[in-house]
Structure formats: C-alpha cells, structure tokens
Amino acid sequence: MRRILFSVCIIVGMAACKSKEQPLPINDMKVIMWDLMKADEWFTVRSSKDSTLLKKNEHIRLYEQVFLIHGVTRTKFYTSYAHYEAHPGEMKTLLDSVNLYSERERQKMFEHNYGQKKQ
DSSP, X not given: OHHHHHHHXXXXXXXXXXXXXXXXXXXXXHHHHHHHHHHHHHHHHHHHHOTHHHHTTHHHXXXXXXXXXXXXXXXXXXXXXXXXXXXXXXXXXXXXXXXXXXXXHHXXXXXXXXXXOOO
C-alpha cells in the first residue's frame, strides 16, 4: 500500500512539474523589458505634451505592440515576470542583463550619432 501511495505521489509530482509552463528565457525577457521601458519613456514624453493620450490608454496599445513584435502574449510575459519575481536570484540576473543590454544599446546609438566610441 505504501509503495502504491508513494508511486502515485511521484507521478502526480512529476505531472505537476511538467504542466508548469517555463518562463521566457532571460535573453528574451531582457529585450522585451528594454522595449517596454522605451515605450514607457516615449509615452511619458508624449503624454506630457498631449493629454489625450492618457484618455486613449495609449500605453496599453504600445505594450501590446511590443508583445506582438516579440511574438509573445501579455499573459506569457507577465507570467514569466511573476516567476522571476518569485526567484530573487534569477530576477537579479534578469535586471543585470537588462542594464548591460541598455548600456550596449546606448553605446551603439552614440556611435551611430557621433561616429566614434564613447570614452
């Protein structure tokens, strides 16, 4: 009887682990988060000049565009984000990755605009 109960627990535990959807990988999340931050910045600047954007919920449309560009649903992104929030070590890795990615992107933009490497 104990063997059967133990086997059932193992099978249920394995099924539960397999049924949980994996979060988006850190490399995908960092790019999506960077694009969401750029969308937020654009919205903040524009809405300070045009208050009708607030009424139109333009920020929601911008987020949906970012998700569409990256081929991910809003639910998948926020589920993945919740996973990273629940795992502080992974969240730190993700945030560090976003930071490094943003610095590289700014460096590329600087080189493109000024034709030289920033010291």
